[in-house]
Amino acid sequence: MISARSDDALALERQVCFALAVASRAVIGIYRPILEPLGLTHPQYLVMLALWQHAPLSVKELGRLLALEPATLSPLLKRLEAIGYLERGRDSADERQLAVTLTDTGRALRERALDVPPAVIEQLGLPVEDLEALHAHLTKVITAARKDPA
Template structure:
């Protein structure tokens, strides 16, 4: 245990908050020419992998409340990247699917990961280890909050 357990530089939450803001800031100039914000990019990543998907399932994948996800989807829809349709099997459910323009944007997005790796100046193995550790932190925090 550090001598001063309340010292700012010893707080995991502080390091995570600063790391998150710093990494997301690297994405901004890369995503801007694509017309995407970082949260919109995350939505598009999920759709490029899993579309069509219900809003409920997309909300779970991104770990976002539907009230937070809905404005993101509206902006992406108004940009012509996706469409939201009532599910034919369940009229209460909205299905999200990419438009041709949204699918085509994936080719441009392929430039994003290498640009981020270069911007961080870290090797892939180091980043994959960091990802694994952060995933464990997320799971531990989630398990604790569910208790």
């Protein structure tokens, strides 16, 4: 049996990537049953959050906000359009851009989604202050990870 010393740089429990991966799966798992009544998956919920805050958006700008590649974003948008939450069409200001706008149904869904954050906080059982501090630290990690090493 292999045992890891507490100072072992390769010990699984010391890996930031491991903690982030497990935490991400666990938290997204909490969202699943909360989002189900809204007819949304977690990635679709993120798209809707961006649109509720910034719509209309070009597909390119939406992808930038969500840090998603077009190949990942396109199926999400198609599904959300199919269920009637958004519409895609050419931007009147720039015909080369595909614009994403909310439908009335998509805008109305926002009211129901207001129950999501408190439900997640309740499920996590952590103080809001701890979650806000975690968010701030993760934002720093994201910024650091995105820096151009050159």
